[in-house]
Amino acid sequence: MSDNTPILELKNVDKSFGPIDVLHDISLKVRAGEVLCLLGDNGAGKSTLIKTLAGVHKPTRGTILMDGEPVEFSGPRDAQEKGISTVHQFGGTFPLMSIGRSFFVGVEPTRGWGPFKVYDRKTANEIAVKAVQDFGITRIDDGDRLVGGLSGGERQSLAIARAVHFGARVLILDEPTAALGVKQAAHVLRIVNEAKRRGLAVIFITHQVMHAMAVGDHFAVLIRGAIAADFRRGEKTREEITDLMAGGETMADLEAQIETYMQSHEGQPPPPAQ
Amino acid sequence: MNTRNSVLASSVPSGGESIKVTIGQFSRRPEAGSLLGLIAVFVFFALVGGKVFLSPAGYASWLNVAAEIGIVALPVGLLMIAGDMDLSIGAVIPAASLTVAIISGHYGLPEIVGISAGLGIGLLVGFFNGYLVNRTGVPSLIVTIGSMFGVMGLTLGLTVLIAGSTGVSLVPGPTIKAILGDFVGGMFQVTIFWWLLFVAAFFQLLHVSPVGNWIFALGGDKVSARNAGIPTERLTVALYMLSGFCAAFVGVSQVLVYQSAQVLAGQSFIFNSIMCVVIGGVLLTGGAGSVVGIVLGTLTFAIVNQGIYFTGIDPNLGSVIIGALLLVAVMMNDKFRLMAMSYATKKKK
Ligand SMILES: Nc1ncnc2c1ncn2[C@@H]1O[C@H](COP(=O)(O)OP(=O)(O)O)[C@@H](O)[C@H]1O
Ligand SMILES: [Mg+2]
Numbered sequence: 001m002s003d004n005t006p007i008l009e010l011k012n013v014d015k016s017f018g019p020i021d022v023l024h025d026i027s028l029k030v031r032a033g034e035v036l037c038l039l040g041d042n043g044a045g046k047s048t049l050i051k052t053l054a055g056v057h058k059p060t061r062g063t064i065l066m067d068g069e070p071v072e073f074s075g076p077r078d079a080q081e082k083g084i085s086t087v088h089q090f091g092g093t094f095p096l097m098s099i100g101r102s103f104f105v106g107v108e109p110t111r112g113w114g115p116f117k118v119y120d121r122k123t124a125n126e127i128a129v130k131a132v133q134d135f136g137i138t139r140i141d142d143g144d145r146l147v148g149g150l151s152g153g154e155r156q157s158l159a160i161a162r163a164v165h166f167g168a169r170v171l172i173l174d175e176p177t178a179a180l181g182v183k184q185a186a187h188v189l190r191i192v193n194e195a196k197r198r199g200l201a202v203i204f205i206t207h208q209v210m211h212a213m214a215v216g217d218h219f220a221v222l223i224r225g226a227i228a229a230d231f232r233r234g235e236k237t238r239e240e241i242t243d244l245m246a247g248g249e250t251m252a253d254l255e256a257q258i259e260t261y262m263q264s265h266e267g268q269p270p271p272p273a274q
Numbered sequence: 275m276n277t278r279n280s281v282l283a284s285s286v287p288s289g290g291e292s293i294k295v296t297i298g299q300f301s302r303r304p305e306a307g308s309l310l311g312l313i314a315v316f317v318f319f320a321l322v323g324g325k326v327f328l329s330p331a332g333y334a335s336w337l338n339v340a341a342e343i344g345i346v347a348l349p350v351g352l353l354m355i356a357g358d359m360d361l362s363i364g365a366v367i368p369a370a371s372l373t374v375a376i377i378s379g380h381y382g383l384p385e386i387v388g389i390s391a392g393l394g395i396g397l398l399v400g401f402f403n404g405y406l407v408n409r410t411g412v413p414s415l416i417v418t419i420g421s422m423f424g425v426m427g428l429t430l431g432l433t434v435l436i437a438g439s440t441g442v443s444l445v446p447g448p449t450i451k452a453i454l455g456d457f458v459g460g461m462f463q464v465t466i467f468w469w470l471l472f473v474a475a476f477f478q479l480l481h482v483s484p485v486g487n488w489i490f491a492l493g494g495d496k497v498s499a500r501n502a503g504i505p506t507e508r509l510t511v512a513l514y515m516l517s518g519f520c521a522a523f524v525g526v527s528q529v530l531v532y533q534s535a536q537v538l539a540g541q542s543f544i545f546n547s548i549m550c551v552v553i554g555g556v557l558l559t560g561g562a563g564s565v566v567g568i569v570l571g572t573l574t575f576a577i578v579n580q581g582i583y584f585t586g587i588d589p590n591l592g593s594v595i596i597g598a599l600l601l602v603a604v605m606m607n608d609k610f611r612l613m614a615m616s617y618a619t620k621k622k623k
Contacts, residue, residue, distance in 0.1 A: 077503030094494035096561040106502040108484035148615035
């Protein structure tokens, strides 16, 4: 396998839910040691795209290739076993479970055999804590602590460390920085860089251009389910990317519109769109 | 919650320091509240109910009640931890009783046939519940209310059709009676010992085996659990079948104890089992709870339910006490959970 074969490739993938077409003709490539940033406004279809990659949805048309070979995922577990780990938006952690238990959900370490299998709490806690600390989150040192007691950034870090631990070759992160403060987001971005350094292919989804610019090697902008632009690091400026995401309407145009509105309405900003 | 395992599973504390840590840990667990409630209720009835309450007959009266509700409360609790309800148990209990009574009493077939059919009906209703919950996405509360009425109607209709009345009697043989329907020492139902067995099995399932983790995850966040590769649909069906089986078991043992089966015998179990579970610290919205808690809740409920007859108090006041306990329990559950979440463990060195 040449170094240049993408680990994961989408070829002309469409996805619809009954009559609702969500994705149109998506073609994308992800390579080892590279971060692909998937940008797009809310509702553009980012989550649907990565759920298709994660085995949650089946593509309506088109093919998914892994290491150049066509694959079909029978479910999330199948995708995971093939090396695709996903940290889904709004999920992946269980607030009322301990760090150790939530780290190993679905793949619990056990002792004993048959019906007398025993969940191995000690091993689970040790591995979970070590995996998170290896990513530089040293504040997590007790696997019995409840996930609900962690900060948002720590929870995301835990979820990412989990995905990497279970042999991910492709790491998919759906808006991991969306609900985080500046400092915590920086934390998560550092972890993304660390995963990339370890040779993983990372698909990083966000609608914050700054976060994408900080880690991305390769960018794809999704508008209403289609890829509107596909470019590499350094080929576009921050303003250009922001304009692309806004759907062609440049930010400068928008600002001018608001300015005109305020002038004609005694300095009142326009009401928010409904 | 999962920290509860730590106390049971961690090594024996060696010094005063670790004992303090253990007590500290315990006080943050929802069972702490349930245990306090149980002690309070016991002491109250021991003082007011006096000698009779503390006599073997007194113990037998509430242990017999606890055992029957307890066997149903265990799977109802597991379902609640997994984020689901099962009200159909109220119809499965009499359905199983009558199946045994009709097959082995009315038709005189071997008891083993009647009992197998009775338990089989529980498994079947459970499978049906789980399947519908998965397929329709309708809240399980509604699905199981529906199946409760369905099973109730079928039981009533078929019983009247076959036996010509709403009650059927059965005189069990000595072996089966000894195993499932006897009174030890003349007053303790063997059901109590069966309950202990069920408790051990459920403890193993929820807190020792890896499947327990799936149940917590399912109730914590169903979508995330599925995404993590847990077979959520099969797990849901299995839990409902377990619940159907346990309800049928109680139905079977009732007909062997009382030697007759009545169509409306299971209704009280619906709310009572839910109350035992909630008083035992299981979170109504799922994701947290424990077998020890469910057992404590069941004992508390049974003591109030029966203890009231040992006092001069109007028995209707017992319901008031149980209602109040339920409210306090739910409020305490929330408090304990917040404490457990906000707690960052100190270095254990
Ligand atoms: N299971 C589904 N059934 C029908 N429509 C869906 C489903 N999942 C997503 N959609 C629709 O697809 C569109 C894209 O959603 P999503 O992928 O979540 O966007 P994003 O993550 O970019 O904000 C939305 O309009 C949403 O309503
Ligand atoms: Mg999304």
